[in-house]
Amino acid sequence: MSHTPHELHEEFPELVGKITELKQSDQHFARLADEYHEVNRAVHRAETNVEPVQELVEVEMRKKRASLKDELYRLLTA
Numbered sequence: 001m002s003h004t005p006h007e008l009h010e011e012f013p014e015l016v017g018k019i020t021e022l023k024q025s026d027q028h029f030a031r032l033a034d035e036y037h038e039v040n041r042a043v044h045r046a047e048t049n050v051e052p053v054q055e056l057v058e059v060e061m062r063k064k065r066a067s068l069k070d071e072l073y074r075l076l077t078a
Helices: 013-025 027-047 055-076
Strands: none
Touching: 013 027, 013 055, 027 055
16 A cells, blocks of 8 residues: 555646646546546545545545546646
């Protein structure tokens, strides 16, 4: 288990410019990025026991974060 926040700009440092551009020009991308950020923060709070949750809930949140990250990457590299 990692206690490192998985911010988009840290996950894809080579795509920071594209992330910024798409957040401003693509509503779908911006919505997904916002959702990723919310889920990512929830996972980080759960991992650090700031807001503990049941293990299954945490696993499901991680799956959601991974799914969003995959979709965002797909849009970034399209």
